[in-house]
Amino acid sequence: MNAVPAQHASRPAFRKLSTQEFLEARFALTLIVPAVLAITLVAFYPLAHAFWLSLWKINLRFANTPWVFLGFGNYLDTLTDDPRWLNALRVTGTIAVSSLTAEFILGMVFALVMNRAFRGRGLVRVAVLIPWALTTVVSARMWQVIYHATYGVFNRLLFDLGIIEAYKPWIISPIFTIWAMVWADVWKTTPFVALLLTAGMQMIPGELYEAAAIDGATGWDRFWRITFPLLRPTLLVAMLFRMIDVFRMLDLPIVLTGGGPGQATETLSLYTYRVIFTDLKFGAGSALAVMTFLVILCIAFVFIKVLGAPVAGSEAEDR
Amino acid sequence: MGSSRRVRPVQALLMHLLIAVIIIWCLAPFYWTVITSLKQANAIYYSPTTYLPNPVDLASWIKVVNLPRFQGALLNSTIIASSVTVVSLTLGSLCAYAIARLRFPGKNIVLALVLAVSMFPGIAIISPLYLQFRDWELINNKLALILPGVTFTLPVCIWTLTAFFRDLPRELEEAAYVDGASRIQTFTQVIGPLAAPGVFTTAILLFIASWNEFLFARTFMSKVEELTAPVAVAQFEGADIAAVTPWGEISAAAIATTIPLVILVLVFQRRIVAGLTAGAVKG
Numbered sequence: 001m002n003a004v005p006a007q008h009a010s011r012p013a014f015r016k017l018s019t020q021e022f023l024e025a026r027f028a029l030t031l032i033v034p035a036v037l038a039i040t041l042v043a044f045y046p047l048a049h050a051f052w053l054s055l056w057k058i059n060l061r062f063a064n065t066p067w068v069f070l071g072f073g074n075y076l077d078t079l080t081d082d083p084r085w086l087n088a089l090r091v092t093g094t095i096a097v098s099s100l101t102a103e104f105i106l107g108m109v110f111a112l113v114m115n116r117a118f119r120g121r122g123l124v125r126v127a128v129l130i131p132w133a134l135t136t137v138v139s140a141r142m143w144q145v146i147y148h149a150t151y152g153v154f155n156r157l158l159f160d161l162g163i164i165e166a167y168k169p170w171i172i173s174p175i176f177t178i179w180a181m182v183w184a185d186v187w188k189t190t191p192f193v194a195l196l197l198t199a200g201m202q203m204i205p206g207e208l209y210e211a212a213a214i215d216g217a218t219g220w221d222r223f224w225r226i227t228f229p230l231l232r233p234t235l236l237v238a239m240l241f242r243m244i245d246v247f248r249m250l251d252l253p254i255v256l257t258g259g260g261p262g263q264a265t266e267t268l269s270l271y272t273y274r275v276i277f278t279d280l281k282f283g284a285g286s287a288l289a290v291m292t293f294l295v296i297l298c299i300a301f302v303f304i305k306v307l308g309a310p311v312a313g314s315e316a317e318d319r
Numbered sequence: 320m321g322s323s324r325r326v327r328p329v330q331a332l333l334m335h336l337l338i339a340v341i342i343i344w345c346l347a348p349f350y351w352t353v354i355t356s357l358k359q360a361n362a363i364y365y366s367p368t369t370y371l372p373n374p375v376d377l378a379s380w381i382k383v384v385n386l387p388r389f390q391g392a393l394l395n396s397t398i399i400a401s402s403v404t405v406v407s408l409t410l411g412s413l414c415a416y417a418i419a420r421l422r423f424p425g426k427n428i429v430l431a432l433v434l435a436v437s438m439f440p441g442i443a444i445i446s447p448l449y450l451q452f453r454d455w456e457l458i459n460n461k462l463a464l465i466l467p468g469v470t471f472t473l474p475v476c477i478w479t480l481t482a483f484f485r486d487l488p489r490e491l492e493e494a495a496y497v498d499g500a501s502r503i504q505t506f507t508q509v510i511g512p513l514a515a516p517g518v519f520t521t522a523i524l525l526f527i528a529s530w531n532e533f534l535f536a537r538t539f540m541s542k543v544e545e546l547t548a549p550v551a552v553a554q555f556e557g558a559d560i561a562a563v564t565p566w567g568e569i570s571a572a573a574i575a576t577t578i579p580l581v582i583l584v585l586v587f588q589r590r591i592v593a594g595l596t597a598g599a600v601k602g
Contacts, residue, residue, distance in 0.1 A: 028423035035414035042470035049447035127345040137553040199596035293443040
């Protein structure tokens with residue numbers, strides 16, 4: 001932003017150019033207005049509206065129940081006395097940590113393979129794109145069939161391989177369910193991570209590896225001294241988006257487990273959704289929604305400002 | 320990187336093994352769903368389950384494909400995803416062109432807005448949108464999905480297109496100006512045709528994203544005939560009222576809604592990968 005006036009002042013034919021610059025800026029603003037309007041009216045205005053709703057006690061269960069102004073009462077209630085919210089935070093945090101760890105390790109392995117030249121690359125690309133393109137609820141349905149306690153193939157396979165001695169109720173047991181869900185999530189999202197990491201690897205100049213080979217570096221050295229550090233920006237961006245996705249996660253638990261058993265897999269977004277549309281508490285639910293938004297904002301802040309994730313728009317661009 | 324070095328046979332074998340594992344891992348759940356959809360109704364309930372459908376039975380498929388509410392859901396999804404794609408591309412390409420090529424004050428504010436929306440949890444605005452759409456009588460109206468669909472696909476649209484526009488040679492536009500073309504003419508007649516491959520790639524990404532949208536679709540559509548495909552699959556309990564869950568029909572429904580996406584992936588795999596990474600990884 002600062003670059004524009006600076007260049008402006010240093011130009012000799014100031015008056016003529018400034019008219020041209022004015023015309024260019026006016027044309028640019030005309031082009032961006034529709035998109036900015038769409039974003040403002042359907043995202044930012046409703047967010048402000050959600051904040052307004054969160055200050056009230058609103059129950060739509062019975063018609064004509066009057067709204068009661070609570071100020072920050074809904075927020076205080078959640079923060080001081082809401083075990084279900086704490087549970088949802090814990091569930092979401094558990095998924096975030098385990099899911100991200102698994103998909104970044106696997107994604108890195110995938111990427112290292114996909115980054116090599118070999119016959120049948122196209123086949124791998126198609127295979128990897130299919131979990132990515134699938135609708136999450138459709139994949140949830142698929143995993144329901146796979147995980148079934150008596151006629152699921154997951155049980156049969158593990159049993160045949162001798163890994164388990166008896167069939168397990170993967171998605172109705174309080175112990176296994178969250179891990180079964182993490183596994184399904186890792187399956188669906190690893191391809192996305194792998195594709196981003198592959199793209200990142202392809203931007204690393206080949207000379208670096210050649211130089212390292214001349215210096216006698218092992219494959220392990222090359223990975224930790226060249227690939228990994230140069231991949232850091234890509235890793236951060238991918239992690240940021242995956243992290244945010246976990247905090248938005250609702251479709252997988254709603255279909256695969258219904259958040260159960262009990263509330264064992266009730267994520268932050270699913271809990272919020274239920275307060276709004278099952279309990280019909282629009283005020284309290286909006287407060288939860290605003291808090292979910294704030295959590296995501298904090299995550300984004302840490303990734304972009306503290307860790308320096310190079311997300312488009314996070315830094316000044318002069319072009 | 321690897322191709323230039325000498326590859327030892329053990330390494331090569333390991334690589335091929337890894338490639339096979341990756342392909343199997345990615346396709347196995349999909350494969351299993353296809354198998355389940357092709358089994359005889361009672362064969363699905365064998366325990367232990369059988370690895371192959373024997374005999375192959377198309378009954379589940381015939382039931383699902385002939386179900387009017389399922390056909391309707393596929394049609395609804397097609398209409399909504401296409402509308403979102405067209406509108407989002409129109410708004411997004413104008414905005415992306417301005418970001419990629421023109422100088423104007425406040426560009427970083429626009430970029431920050433777009434970034435913020437890309438991180439927006441849909442859940443944060445679902446309550447006010449619901450009340451608003453109820454007041455405007457848009458519940459069970461496709462507009463209730465098209466409006467937020469456009470907004471939430473715009474970030475991907477703008478990023479991907481900005482990356483594509485930046486890669487176009489600047490000289491062509493300058494030549495057009497010299498020839499006396501106006502800015503709008505330059506955009507529609509010079510940039511437009513050149514950017515067509517990029518626009519097309521972006522269109523595929525947007526179509527997949529809006530086809531898969533679930534939160535708004537589940538909330539703003541309550542009538543059976545207005546459901547989108549993902550919601551119909553999520554709520555699908557079979558063609559008839561049955562005592563046992565009809566996993567065969569559910570599997571067939573899941574695969575049927577995925578077929579359009581699989582076709583897109585098969586045909587446009589290169590473009591999808593290029594588009595997916597263009598916006599996220601900066602060169």
